[in-house]
Amino acid sequence: MSKPRRLSVDHWQSSLVTRIDNAKDLLSGLWDEMALSEEQRKERLQDSEKLVFDLLDNMVKYEQQQLEEVKRKCLQYRKELEELRHELGIGPISETMIPKGLAPSGNWLKNECKALIKKKKERMSEQLQVYQEVKEACDRIGWDLVTGDNISTHLVPTSRIMEWKKQKIEADTVYIDRIDKIKQLQSAIRGIVNHIGRKEFDDHDITLVDMDYDKYKAVLSEEIVQSFENLHTRANQSYTQWYENIQFEYDELMIELQELWEVCIVAECDRFFPKTFNPEIQTVDDIENLRNEIAQLRLKYTEGKIVYDKLREWLALWHEKLEYEDDSKNSKDKYNNRGGSLQARLKREAQLRNQVPRVLSELEALCEEFGKTHENIPTAGPGRMHAAEYARWLVQSYEDEKRIDKETKDDQKRVQLAQESRFGVSPSPVKSTSHRPKTTPSIHRTITTPASIRKTPRKPLFGLNSSKSLQDGPKTSSPKDLIYLSPRRIPFSPALSSIPSSPLSAQRQQPPKSPSRPWRY
Template sequence: MPRGTRKSELLASSLITSMNHTFARLMDIWDELGLLEEKRMMRMEEVKHCVERLLSRMINEEMAMKDRIERSILNSKKELEILSHELSLEEYKLDEGMTVLQMEKDLRVKLELLRIEKNERLEELRKLQEEDQDLCSELFVTPYYIPTGCMPSREQLEELKEHIKLQTEEKKQRMLIFSNLRSEIRHVLEEMGREPQSDLEQDAICGNEEDFTLTTENIKALKLLKEHLELKKESLLFTLNEIKEKVQVLWNRLQVPKEEQDTYLHTPKCPISTAIKQWENELLRLEELKKSNLKEVILRIREELKVYWDKCFYSTEQRNVFAPYYDDDFTEELLSQHDEEVVRMKRQYEKCKEMLDAVNKWESSWEQFVILEKKASDPNRFSNRGGSLLKEEKERMKLQKLLSKLEEELKTRIEAWEAEQGSPFLLKGHRFMDYVASQWENLKLQKEKEKQERTHKKEDSIAFKTPVKRPAGSCTQGTPSNKTRKLNGTTSIMSRTTVSAKTPLPTIKTPSKTKETPVRTPLHDSNKQTSMSSSQPGTYSEFKEAISRKSNKDVVFNSTVNENL
């Protein structure tokens, strides 16, 4: 496709035309002057040289410009390649068909943009690194690493920003933890009534929050300090409670008036150390008062000791082991021995409190069961037809099941306790199951004894009521019948009474219907079978098995029970 005529070419054509007119004008001037040909040639040569020099200079200048532009393009390409690599960008590619000037301009613009981006990145990196360095210095952590003199990529800058964000959050969390620990430590010290002593306490309490270095080691040190102070506080509270308990014991033993006790119990709240001093002074005062009232104090301690012995079900032999209890020489040493024994019994009671409570429950249930068993053996119980027999029988059976359940539970718990403590659990000097077996055996023997006593009383009553012969002449004549009719009902009754007095009394025999038939239960069957057996159960387990066998059989109850069942 032919290229159109350029304006520069038209301008060149006009320039040539202009130069032709110029040369023609020169020729006319020379003609008018009448210059010789030689002169004219010399002048024309001068004009030629002048024009050639001008055009040559212009051509040289344009060629120099072209070379400069081409060198600029090469330099720009090299710099663009370097910047693209530093900035982690793709290599810039020129469009095809571009002229030298277009290439130079395009490369120059692109190079300027990359230079601006490089400077912006470096400035942003500088600011971010300063911020990161400050945070990491406060937190004592390693800053985000970017090699010195290296141009950061966009990804590295984003990672650095994320790192700064995380460190900022970490600083906030540590500052919050530090503030909480600081307030808690200050509160504990105030409760203890103690001033900060160590450097860490001084920094944590008295220093400025901004000056505290929020390192993980310092945070851990504050946590340990808090735990240490809390342990000291608990120790002081334990000491204070011990002193209060001692004072309370002495108040009770010395019978200190209630009003005087209230002055200490209702004192205004104060630091623990101050409270310890106050209660220590009261304890010293009571100790002095105790020395002057040794006998009364020891006697009250003995009463307290007896209470703990009863709670722990101590037998007489176990109580006799503590010989100072029976010593009448009231001295400081005797008082100290009683104090130690009370403390020992308190500890033993606290150690066995749960099982002792369960034993108390068994004891109370056992007492109710024994009462119902005695009622069940009472012949006069059949005179009550109000339904109490059925209620008592149900209650007795319920208690019997409860006792069995409690015994099994206590047996398991006591065995575990003995294995853990390495010592036997004694109840009135015996192992619990042996004690329970003896109680059941004593109840069985008591029932047998009462049964024998009732049998003897019945035989004695029958022997006492056997009639003898009437003495002669004891009979009287009866009242005439007509008189009897006049006296109506009263006379008739008296007549019958008189006649019955004359009639010989037959021998009294106990009717089978009035024979005493006590209520039978599985426990009674077990007792009856046990009394008929030639050998007694050797252990409590055999005794319980015998009760279980009898309780599974049919049991004959009295008529009241059968009607309701």
């Protein structure tokens, strides 16, 4: 459907006059036919004239009102546009940009206001987002953010936005520094609490120590950091006092524990507690474990006292017997009967040979009798063997070591004989191991091998007679003073008779040793 053609004012007037003329002619014809008088005709025309005049007056009045409204809207849009441009930081309006006429200028101003309002909303959204981020960063460390203007309805200058962003960076840096410092203090305080326990601290202190700031968001103000520093200082003081007390208590308990270790014959591998208290690896729980260990060993010794006493009696005899055997092997003057010591020594060795197996038999019988009335037989040594089993294990270990030493010596003799028979030299001696621990660990000893050999001294076949001086005479091809020293022509010398011609002959001259017999009981 096509739009009606827009009429001009002149055309409207012409059409209206024509319409009135036609209406007048029609009315005149009708009134003539009705034979109305002039008065009647005027009366009817007055009513229509009033209606037409009122309509025209209303029309003019409405248009006047519209004109005033357009003027007012133009002023309003212009003022609003100027405020928006000023708020957005845009320069004033150029008059050349505004179209001529009230209606076009009003529409242009209206559209410009809509565009700037949309732009303002975008700026407001960005502004509120930046403000919210800055406010959260400042709230985390207890800082107050000064806004001044109503930021929810007014735009702030760009310089203010830049200040907010800078303040957010500073607040984030302060928060990171504070959270790192608090975590370090928490870690140090937790270490102290784990050592000395929680009894020295109240509920508020424990809450600070257990707070996980990675999961729970909290305000890390300067007062909170100061609270952690004060708590750390008090914790260090408590730790110092606790360490002095616990070290003294630990030393006292260790003295008692070592005594129980000795009487209960606890092996070194089962003595787990260090001799001194080390706060780096030990806590207050170790003190409680130490008390429990002492209580268990005390009960263990009380129940098996007769067995442990008999075992210690046998160990004393056994160690004394081993000392006599070591002295017999290593002492050079073992057969020196100075002051009758040899007789006393031999007598004591004979007593030990009888007492060691006898006391061991008594220990075995005692363990068997003890097992009939008690559930657990007292244990001793590595692996927590029964007391009698531990004693038998010591004897068997000693016999095995003696057998290994004898086999080692026999192997060395065979190697030496083979070396001498083939090369005429003997290998360097290799020290045999002993069942007794040496003062120097085997790992630190010099390793000796048969590679370093020494030559057996040989007798010279020719020698000079020093008792006879050279004489002048005819020089011949055979010197008179050069004497051939054959084995048959060597004069007998008591000093030289003790020197063997070779290690092999030395072994033949030595009396045969009696083979070592295992200890029997």
